[in-house]
Structure formats: C-alpha cells, structure tokens
Amino acid sequence: MTTELNNDIFYQIGNQSKDVYFVYNFEEQTFKYLNSSFEDVFELSAESVLNNPNLLLNCVHSEDKGLVINCFKECTGKKIARKYEFRIVCKDEFIKYIRVSVYPVLSQGNLKQLTGIVEDVSIAKTNNFHIEKINARKNTTLEIVSHDLKEPLAMIGLAVSDLLSNSLFDGQDRILKSLTFIKDMCERNVLLIRNLINHEFLSSSEIEIRKERADLICEIKDVIGFYQYAELNLFRSFEFISSEKKLYAMIDSMKFMQVINNLISNSIKFTPANGSIKIEVQDRGNTVLICVSDNGIGIPQHLQPYLFERFSIAMREGLHGEHSWGLGMSIIKTIIELHHGKIWFNSVEHQGSTFYIEIPK
The missing domain is CATH 3.30.450.20 (PAS domain)
Known part of the structure; x- marks a missing residue:
C-alpha cells in the first residue's frame, strides 16, 4: 500500500x-x-x-x-x-x-x-560554455598583452634609470622628480598587469572544482589559437598536436584551462625569442596525457625537486625580468590532483622542459 x-x-x-x-x-x-x-x-x-x-x-x-x-x-x-x-x-x-x-x-x-x-539544461549549459570561453580568452589575452607591454615599459624604465644614475640633471629637481615618476609608473603598471593575470589563478586552490564532461581538444585548441594568432608579437612559435579530433574527459574547464594557460605562460617566460612551444594531447584509453614542451633555458637540476612547493627556492625571474610568484606550480599541482590526475616534468638545462599532465577520462 x-x-x-x-x-x-x-x-x-x-x-x-x-x-x-x-x-x-x-x-x-x-x-x-x-x-x-x-x-x-x-x-x-x-x-x-x-x-x-x-x-x-x-x-x-x-x-x-x-x-x-x-x-x-x-x-x-x-x-x-x-x-x-x-x-x-x-x-x-x-x-x-x-x-x-x-x-x-x-x-x-x-x-x-x-x-x-x-x-x-541546454540554456544553462550554453551560458556556462560561453562564460568559460570568455574567461579562458581573457586570461590568454591578458598574458599576451603583458608580453606586448612588458618590453617597451621595461625599456622606458631602463632609459629613465640610466638618466637618473648620471649627473646630467643634478640640481634640476623638477626634471629628476618627473623622471622618478615615470620610472615608478613603469614598474607599477607591469606589476598591475601581472596581478591581473595571477589573481584568479592564485585563488583557484581555494575553490572547489565542478567537473563536467568536456571536449579537451576543443578547449585546448581555443587557448592555443590565441597564442598562435599573436606569435609574431610574442616572437615564439606555437604548435598543437593531437591524433584525435575530439576527446572527452570530466574536467572543470575553467580551472583546467587556467592550468594549460599557466604552463604556456611559463614556457614563454623561460624560452628565448624565436623559440618554440608545443602542446600535444594523447588518448591513452582510460586516461588523457597532455604535454607542454619548449626549447627554453630549462630548469637547473638543483631546483627541480622543489618546483611544486609553495614559495620554494625554485622560483626565478623570467628571461626578461618577469616576476615569479612562487605559487603557480603549487596551484597547478593542486588542481590536477583535484581532477584525480598527476603532473610531472623532464627538463635539461639550456635544452628545454616538458610538463606532463595525465588525468582520467
């Protein structure tokens, strides 16, 4: 009854x-x-x-x-x-x-x-899809813009520092005050751009992930496409390789693409001009392997054991003085582990680095 x-x-x-x-x-x-x-x-x-x-x-x-x-x-x-x-x-x-x-x-x-x-849930799914795309493109665009602005701002700051260090304007307080202002503004704007890029990524470890079934190939191609479009300005070549046209996995798209974007950004930071950066996706049956490799300066052997630690001794400035925040690789590892995956790397100093991410589908 x-x-x-x-x-x-x-x-x-x-x-x-x-x-x-x-x-x-x-x-x-x-x-x-x-x-x-x-x-x-x-x-x-x-x-x-x-x-x-x-x-x-x-x-x-x-x-x-x-x-x-x-x-x-x-x-x-x-x-x-x-x-x-x-x-x-x-x-x-x-x-x-x-x-x-x-x-x-x-x-x-x-x-x-x-x-x-x-x-x-078509409407909610479509809206969420567009939000994630906008977020991924925003992060990538900010990263590209930061590289576009970094060198001219750095050159202006360097020129002003040189003027301040010689005695040409001794006693001319008004000129010295203006030069100091220009130097400070250059430094502040570079810091502002870097803060904008890192703010959301640094908060990722404090937020629970929400996994959904997503096409990894489509998501990664969308991110790498922006770098390929801007590669002439970045002075590096970008390549994407995948044997599959579509490859589905359960991921938090927004945070996982932040990981990919951050790894590419690190490769740019430590790869000289005219270098190359490659992203490859492999289907391994129950898992997916993603490789991000470059032919940059590599990671010194004595720093490699500490790379994934927060505020570790492994944090270094980029080739053009880009700041290292010491949290990036730690958060990357956290996000990958929240996806029940693992991350590791191979690196030879002066020859380049390859980072591997393997997650279950």
Whole structure:
C-alpha cells in the first residue's frame, strides 16, 4: 500500500512539472510512467517509447551513446542514485543538453525500478560554455598583452634609470622628480598587469572544482589559437598536436584551462625569442596525457625537486625580468590532483622542459 501511495504522489508531481518524470521497470525493461513533459523535451511520442524504450538511445548524440550505455550499466550495477548529463539530437538536428537524476528502487536487495527526473539544461549549459570561453580568452589575452607591454615599459624604465644614475640633471629637481615618476609608473603598471593575470589563478586552490564532461581538444585548441594568432608579437612559435579530433574527459574547464594557460605562460617566460612551444594531447584509453614542451633555458637540476612547493627556492625571474610568484606550480599541482590526475616534468638545462599532465577520462 505504501508503494502505491508513493507512486501516486510521484505521478501527481510529475503531471504538474515541466521536467520529465519517469518510472522504468527494470525486470520488464519497459517504462511504467512518462509524464506529458517528455514529449516537449525529447520531441518523441511518449506512447512509442513506452512500447519500445530502445527508441530513446536513437536520439542520443552519437558521441554520447557510449557514455549513456556506461551510465546505465553503472546505475543498475551499483544500485545507487546518480546524476548524468549528455546530449540528445531532436528535430532539425537541434542539440539539447539534458541532466538525468536516477534513483534505483530495491526490493529485498534486488533492483525493481529506476525512477527519476530529466531536466533540459541546454540554456544553462550554453551560458556556462560561453562564460568559460570568455574567461579562458581573457586570461590568454591578458598574458599576451603583458608580453606586448612588458618590453617597451621595461625599456622606458631602463632609459629613465640610466638618466637618473648620471649627473646630467643634478640640481634640476623638477626634471629628476618627473623622471622618478615615470620610472615608478613603469614598474607599477607591469606589476598591475601581472596581478591581473595571477589573481584568479592564485585563488583557484581555494575553490572547489565542478567537473563536467568536456571536449579537451576543443578547449585546448581555443587557448592555443590565441597564442598562435599573436606569435609574431610574442616572437615564439606555437604548435598543437593531437591524433584525435575530439576527446572527452570530466574536467572543470575553467580551472583546467587556467592550468594549460599557466604552463604556456611559463614556457614563454623561460624560452628565448624565436623559440618554440608545443602542446600535444594523447588518448591513452582510460586516461588523457597532455604535454607542454619548449626549447627554453630549462630548469637547473638543483631546483627541480622543489618546483611544486609553495614559495620554494625554485622560483626565478623570467628571461626578461618577469616576476615569479612562487605559487603557480603549487596551484597547478593542486588542481590536477583535484581532477584525480598527476603532473610531472623532464627538463635539461639550456635544452628545454616538458610538463606532463595525465588525468582520467
């Protein structure tokens, strides 16, 4: 009697909801209940799916079908509640993102039903996607701008310092005051740019990550594309290599792309003009390997054991006097570990460095 009452309440809620409510009989492999919102979300006849549940798999995006099958096996095998997100293809090839919350119903330890709610999260997903893209491009653009401004500001500061150090303007307080002002402004503006770049990255270790399924190839290509566009101004060449056109993994896109951006930025900092920086992505089955390599000055052997420590003795200025904040590599390691991954490197002084990131898909 209690089961019937609970089902009745579930159906009443479902009949009033804009989300999809469902009850799936696991033993019979058929749906017992689909509310009216099902047809609005999936753009399929509810009656046809009640009679043939396999029709649902046909509307799943081709790149996500393997994911959906694995999710179903996980939920029915482990018999625990789960949330899944994947894409479906509706009429006119329109793609929707949906979130499925599944709750197994057991009887004497045996799985009897799967009940749950399906939400159309396309708008939120699209908005989040654009926010992440804007954030990644902002970080990359600031990094490029900092390199564009750094050298002229440094040259102005150097010229002014030279004027201040000789006796040409001795006794001319007004000129000396103006020169000191110019020198201070150069130093402050370089520091301001660097603070803007590092502020969000430095706070990353204090924020929990929110992992979602994302195409790593697309995300990394978007970041490296900005560097390739500006490579003439940066005086370095950038190369991206991947044998796969698409490669999905569960990541916090915003923070993971901050890691990639920071590694590229470090390569720029320690690679002389006309040097090269390469980013490579490899599919290793259950994991993904990302390599960021350069032919820069490398890391001295005596500093290598301390590289991932906060405020370690390994922090150094860049080739053009760029400041080292001592937190970057520590935060990179933290973010990678929050993704259940690992990071390591190989480096030979005066020959370059390669950083490796391996994360589970």
